[in-house]
Amino acid sequence: GENVEQHPSTLSVQEGDSAVIKCTYSDSASNYFPWYKQELGKGPQLIIDIRSNVGEKKDQRIAVTLNKTAKHFSLHITETQPEDSAVYFCAAPKSLGAQKLVFGQGTRLTINP
Amino acid sequence: GAVVSQHPSWVICKSGTSVKIECRSLDFQATTMFWYRQFPKQSLMLMATSNEGSKATYEQGVEKDKFLINHASLTLSTLTVTSAHPEDSSFYICSARGWGGTDNEQFFGPGTRLTVL
Numbered sequence: 001g002e003n004v005e006q007h008p009s010t011l012s013v014q015e016g017d018s019a020v021i022k023c024t025y026s027d028s029a030s031n032y033f034p035w036y037k038q039e040l041g042k043g044p045q046l047i048i049d050i051r052s053n054v055g056e057k058k059d060q061r062i063a064v065t066l067n068k069t070a071k072h073f074s075l076h077i078t079e080t081q082p083e084d085s086a087v088y089f090c091a092a093p094k095s096l097g098a099q100k101l102v103f104g105q106g107t108r109l110t111i112n113p
Numbered sequence: 114g115a116v117v118s119q120h121p122s123w124v125i126c127k128s129g130t131s132v133k134i135e136c137r138s139l140d141f142q143a144t145t146m147f148w149y150r151q152f153p154k155q156s157l158m159l160m161a162t163s164n165e166g167s168k169a170t171y172e173q174g175v176e177k178d179k180f181l182i183n184h185a186s187l188t189l190s191t192l193t194v195t196s197a198h199p200e201d202s203s204f205y206i207c208s209a210r211g212w213g214g215t216d217n218e219q220f221f222g223p224g225t226r227l228t229v230l
């Protein structure tokens with residue numbers, strides 16, 4: 001089964017700077033990698049995802065990169081704003097073709113004004 | 114689109130009572146719904162997977178007789194915590210996956226905070 005490791009556990013950046021969160025996975029057959037943002041007291045919200053047939057995907061200030069050889073994928077947030085402060089989770093399928101997701105441990109991102 | 118709701122958003126109950134949490138997909142039909150549990154400052158832990166019209170499958174270590182799941186329609190799944198105890202206090206979150214959705218894509222509800230006194 002899949003194992004997902006996420007780093008760092010906490011990240012503090014100045015407003016306007018970039019933030020990068022990295023996840024590694026164990027199953028080379030995994031083909032779907034979503035990122036979720038969770039604000040305090042709320043459910044996770046899908047912010048971006050990437051499939052194994054592409055190496056990078058971008059949506060405004062958010063981008064995700066995938067390195068299949070090294071089995072890691074990263075979330076990049078540019079021009080950070082205070083509202084980006086939240087906990088971010090990466091995930092990967094529990095096994096090939098599985099509907100279940102395995103989540104990383106989470107990264108608490110704090111944007112300092 | 115892809116909105117998932119949960120009710121109630123929070124509940125406080127006495128030890129020994131049962132609590133039912135509803136999860137609804139508002140604008141799509143959910144073939145599969147997932148129930149997660151999240152303790153403070155921790156990640157999401159999958160409890161069970163429910164498919165419409167069939168029995169839920171539970172993750173290892175999750176007591177199926179304690180956490181009853183019913184997925185009676187394509188838009189509604191319920192989780193009942195039976196004989197709740199203080200250690201069941203947690204944040205319960207559901208997610209749903211719909212017809213024609215891309216593989217693995219899940220949409221989460223806002224969560225239900227359960228406090229057992």
